[in-house]
Amino acid sequence: xxxxxxxxxxxxxxxxxxxxxxxxxxxxxxxxxxxxxxxxxxxxxxxxxxxxxxxxxxxxxxxxxxxxxxxxxxxxxxxxxxxxxxxxxxxxxxxxxxxxxxxxxxxxxxxxxxxxxxxxxxxxxxxxxxxxxxxxxxxxxxxxxxxxxxxxxxxxxxxxxxxxxxxxxxxxxxxxxxxxxxxxxxxxxxxxxxxxxxxxxxxxxxxxxxxxxxxxxxxxxxxxxxxxxxxxxxxxxxxxxxxxxxxxxxxxxxxxxxxxxxxxxxxxxxxxxxxxxxxxxxxxxxxxxxxxxxxxxxxxxxxxxxxxxxxxx
Amino acid sequence: xxxxxxxxxxxxxxxxxxxxxxxxxxxxxxxxxxxxxxxxxxxxxxxxxxxxxxxxxxxxxxxxxxxxxxxxxxxxxxxxxxxxxxxxxxxxxxxxxxxxxxxxxxxxxxxxxxxxxxxxxxxxxxxxxxxxxxxxxxxxxxxxxxxxxxxxxxxxxxxxxxxxxxxxxxxxxxxxxxxxxxxxxxxxxxxxxxxxxxxxxxxxxxxxxxxxxxxxxxxxxxxxxxxxxxxxxxxxxxxxxxxxxxxxxxxxxxxxxxxxxxxxxxxxxxxxxxxxxxxxxxxxxxxxxxxxxxxxxxxxxxxxxxxxxxxxx
Numbered sequence: 001x002x003x004x005x006x007x008x009x010x011x012x013x014x015x016x017x018x019x020x021x022x023x024x025x026x027x028x029x030x031x032x033x034x035x036x037x038x039x040x041x042x043x044x045x046x047x048x049x050x051x052x053x054x055x056x057x058x059x060x061x062x063x064x065x066x067x068x069x070x071x072x073x074x075x076x077x078x079x080x081x082x083x084x085x086x087x088x089x090x091x092x093x094x095x096x097x098x099x100x101x102x103x104x105x106x107x108x109x110x111x112x113x114x115x116x117x118x119x120x121x122x123x124x125x126x127x128x129x130x131x132x133x134x135x136x137x138x139x140x141x142x143x144x145x146x147x148x149x150x151x152x153x154x155x156x157x158x159x160x161x162x163x164x165x166x167x168x169x170x171x172x173x174x175x176x177x178x179x180x181x182x183x184x185x186x187x188x189x190x191x192x193x194x195x196x197x198x199x200x201x202x203x204x205x206x207x208x209x210x211x212x213x214x215x216x217x218x219x220x221x222x223x224x225x226x227x228x229x230x231x232x233x234x235x236x237x238x239x240x241x242x243x244x245x246x247x248x249x250x251x252x253x254x255x256x257x258x259x260x261x262x263x264x265x266x267x268x269x270x271x272x273x274x275x276x277x278x279x280x281x282x283x284x285x286x287x288x289x290x291x292x293x294x295x296x297x298x299x300x301x302x303x304x305x306x307x308x309x310x311x312x313x
Numbered sequence: 314x315x316x317x318x319x320x321x322x323x324x325x326x327x328x329x330x331x332x333x334x335x336x337x338x339x340x341x342x343x344x345x346x347x348x349x350x351x352x353x354x355x356x357x358x359x360x361x362x363x364x365x366x367x368x369x370x371x372x373x374x375x376x377x378x379x380x381x382x383x384x385x386x387x388x389x390x391x392x393x394x395x396x397x398x399x400x401x402x403x404x405x406x407x408x409x410x411x412x413x414x415x416x417x418x419x420x421x422x423x424x425x426x427x428x429x430x431x432x433x434x435x436x437x438x439x440x441x442x443x444x445x446x447x448x449x450x451x452x453x454x455x456x457x458x459x460x461x462x463x464x465x466x467x468x469x470x471x472x473x474x475x476x477x478x479x480x481x482x483x484x485x486x487x488x489x490x491x492x493x494x495x496x497x498x499x500x501x502x503x504x505x506x507x508x509x510x511x512x513x514x515x516x517x518x519x520x521x522x523x524x525x526x527x528x529x530x531x532x533x534x535x536x537x538x539x540x541x542x543x544x545x546x547x548x549x550x551x552x553x554x555x556x557x558x559x560x561x562x563x564x565x566x567x568x569x570x571x572x573x574x575x576x577x578x579x580x581x582x583x584x585x586x587x588x589x590x591x592x593x594x595x596x597x598x599x600x601x602x603x604x605x606x607x608x609x610x611x612x613x614x615x616x617x618x619x620x621x622x623x624x625x626x
Contacts, residue, residue, distance in 0.1 A: 021516040153520040159535060161523045198541075202515035203334040207466040209473045209522040222472060228511070235557045 004110040005034040008103035008305035010088055010296070013172065013264045016256040017204035017226040021152045023143040024097070024303040026171060029087040031096065032308070033063055033103035035111045037081040042068045047292030058082070059131075062097040063104035064135060066128030069161075070108040073116070073124060074083030080108055082173040089294070091179035091241035098272075101128030102144040102305045110307040112158040119140050122158045135182060149212060160227055165300045172252070172272040174281045177291030178262040185260030188232045197227040214258040215271050224254025224267065232263055237262050239288025243281055250280035262289075268305035271297070309310065317423040318347040321416035322460075323401055323549035323609070324408035324487065325578045326452040329537040329569040332518035334457040334465045336408070338614040342400040345621070346376055346416035348424045351392040355381045362399040371395070372444075376417035377408040379441030383421040386429065386437060393421055401606070404492035406572035409525065411453030413439030415618045419458070421618040432460055435471045447493060453572065460617030461527060478613045481526040483587040484578055487556075487594045491575040493501030493549050498573030501545045510540040530566055530582050537567025537580065539609070550575050552601025556594060563593035575602075579592060584610070 009030040013023040017292060042058040058064030063084050067249040071080065082104055088096035103125040109116045125141040139154035153159040204296075211220035234240045237257065243264060247255035251273045252266035266281060268274040274297045285293040322343040326336040369410030372483065376397050395417055401409035422429045429437075438454040451468035451609040459475060463624045466472040517536040524533035530581060547553045550570065560568035564586045565579035579594060581587040588612045598606040 018515070018519065020512045021519065021571045091535055117456045149524065151516065151519045153516045153532075153536060159520075161520050162533065163523065189508060191508055193508050195502060195504055195506050195541075198506055198511040198514070199333045201511070202331070202518045203464065203466045205515045206331065206334065206464045206522045207472075209525070210464065210476065213523070213526040219466075219474065223466060228508075248395050 002111060003034050003036045003309070004107050004307055005032055005309035006103045006106035006110060006305055007032050007308045008099040008144050009301055010173070011143045012171065012258045013075060013095060014226070014229060014259055016226045016230070016254055017201055017208055018139070019153065019201070019226070020137040021139055023139040024142040024149040025147045025304050026173060026296060026298065027298040031087050032085040032100040033100060033107045034083040035067065035104065035107035037111065038081045039206050040077065040079040041250045042071070043081045044107050045081050045083055047084045047086065050090060053090060055248060061102040062132030065132040066101040066105040066125045067108045067290045069124035070105050070116070070125040073120060074112055075085060076112055080111065089175060091181055092175050093257060093261045093263040094173065094175065095144055096120045096127055096260060097133035097135070098140030098144050099127070100133065101125040102141055104128065106305045106307060107283065118145060119158050122160065123156065125203040126156055126158070132180070135193050136283040140241065141303065143305045147301055147302050151209065153156065161293050163212045165212065165219060167268045170268045170271050170297065170299050172268060172274050173258060173263055173265050173296040174278065174285055175263040175294040176237070176289045177293060178237070178289060180260055180262050182260045185236060189229060194229055200227045209255065212214040213299055215220045218289045220267070221253040224256065226256050230256055232260055233257060239284065242288055244282040246280045246284035256279070258264045310312070315424060316347050316349045316622070317420050317620055318345055318622035319416045319423060319618055320345050320621045321419065321457050322614055323486070324411060324453045324456045325484065325571045326408060326541070327542060327572055329539045329543070329567055330514055330521055331464065332514070332539070333450040333454070333543050334452055335518070336452040337462040337484065338456040339486065339609060339615050340461045340611040340614045341609065342483070344400050344412040344416050346391045346399040346420045347421035348380065348417065350485045351394045351422065353390065353392040355392055356394045358394050358396055360397045362398065363403060367390065368401060375414040375441040375445030378445040378580035379414040379418040379438045380421045381441040382437035383418050383429070386433060387425055387427045389425055391422065391427060402488060404494055405488050406493065406570060406574045406576040407488065408453030408457055408488065408572060410446035410448070411438070411442055411457050414438040414445065415454050415457045416524055419618045419620060425619040431458060432471050435473065436469065439471070446495070451615055456617065458617045460615050462613055464522065472600060476522060476525045479530060479575065480527065481583045483581045483582060483584050483610065483612050485587050485591045486571060486576055487591065487598055488576040488580050488607040489550070489598045489602045490606060491602060493551070493573055493575050498546050498549060513540045533580070534566040537569065539569050539575070540626060543569055544617040546570060546574055548567045552597065555601055556597040559597035560590050560592045565588040565590045570593070
């Protein structure tokens with residue numbers, strides 16, 4: 001029986017000044033989804049490494065919804081059985097639900113050998129995020145699928161801008177031993193913001209896009225400021241200001257929450273600085289939150305989700 | 314007696330998705346300010362073409378405040394006498410107070426032969442806008458002084474990003490026979506906005522900056538949307554939606570209010586399209602507002618304010 005496995009990486013969304021519209025891909029960790037043909041419908045036969053906490057019912061699971069969307073899009077009558085291997089910690093702010101949705105869409109597309117355009121796969125994964133995880137934005141699924149650093153001008157129908165990445169730009173991600181439900185983090189935001197805060201946010205976002213185009217890391221550093229989400233979510237992450245200070249003192253260009261947290265990201269100029277920043281952030285997280293945080297250091301990953309084990313018969 | 318005259322051009326601010334942070338310069342019209350030495354202080358001896366409506370008291374006039382700021386910055390004990398020739402219609406949304414402030418700063422700098430950096434001149438003109446016109450943003454003075462298309466990441470201290478301009482990008486400005494006080498237009502905005510509207514605005518602004526860098530006029534067109542100011546100010550300009558539609562039908566990439574209006578701008582791909590768009594907008598303005606609107610068609614002006622009549626003895 002044919003089986004196709006796809007890998008989809010962790011992503012950092014928001015990126016300080018780009019709430020709901022900006023994100024970038026990491027090399028690792030990531031989720032893997034294996035798809036195999038079945039008679040009809042979508043079924044999940046196993047989820048590995050989620051502690052039994054994610055929904056097994058396919059249409060309540062981001063991967064299941066995304067897989068069903070691909071089958072519907074290509075007019076396929078057969079069904080698929082999915083096996084999901086979570087490489088991403090749950091509720092970590094690293095785009096775990098997006099990674100499962102994207103990996104499922106890519107795996108089913110690979111199984112059916114349809115070679116759908118990325119935009120179509122994005123729409124399918126978007127359904128997974130929206131109906132499976134209740135999240136109608138695309139700042140995790142877009143970088144997860146496309147790789148690199150992306151701006152989502154519009155989620156649905158998708159209008160995704162792939163931004164240039166200065167070669168020395170290196171990401172640090174530290175995942176404290178905390179969980180934050182995205183829904184709870186979102187509720188903290190409310191539905192309105194001060195116009196003055198919003199103006200500052202879009203000034204910074206415009207400057208960030210310019211900085212990526214020019215490779216101007218000084219401007220990039222000045223623009224990595226969040227006036228919208230981080231101030232409201234700071235109470236969820238003890239010591240946030242001190243962890244950010246530790247990152248800055250170690251030479252980070254900027255540091256903020258990854259998605260809705262609790263993971264934090266920093267952007268750095270080069271791997272040596274990134275390693276120093278990672279060590280400083282790990283120490284600060286241990287001091288203020290406790291535990292042994294997981295830490296990842298990697299360039300922005302140019303490649304997004306892909307098939308890793310095609311058509312083993 | 315030495316006299317230096319500086320010209321400062323009209324500017325289009327906001328540019329649909331960049332409320333308070335984005336602007337570009339036109340070739341014309343503009344204001345001229347002539348500065349001459351006096352014993353002390355700043356005096357305005359004449360304002361030409363304002364119908365007697367602008368304040369003659371120097372410290373209540375944007376040009377007077379900006380001139381005083383330059384004198385203070387360079388430690389000059391002498392004073393200046395200013396003559397202001399308004400080329401810009403009052404309360405037109407074309408950055409008239411900014412143009413006078415910038416022209417005054419450049420004229421006094423020219424008179425004193427100090428050659429201040431643009432950033433310093435910007436700070437002086439900013440004082441003029443803030444204390445003379447009650448407007449603490451820099452999206453008119455920055456393009457007026459620097460020329461081109463600029464993003465103001467921060468007004469004070471200034472952090473200005475000069476954006477690239479695709480060579481075919483051509484601006485149309487139509488000034489209906491209406492006046493809108495900036496203060497009244499600003500009061501319509503309130504102090505809070507819906508988070509969803511703000512997100513859409515910064516997604517568009519980020520996309521616009523990318524589009525300018527790539528010369529992607531299709532993306533630029535999609536991003537020329539204002540979810541913040543235009544919907545709230547639309548009642549000030551009768552027929553706004555129909556005028557915008559006329560611009561779109563004639564081939565404009567986008568059309569919105571210039572600053573707080575009532576002037577409207579459109580951006581177009583090339584001069585031929587711009588001339589068609591200008592004709593269509595003029596007709597639509599006449600139909601819905603009446604009168605004979607002034608119309609300007611020009612590429613984005615690469616050059617900003619400058620001395621035009623140095624040191625005539």
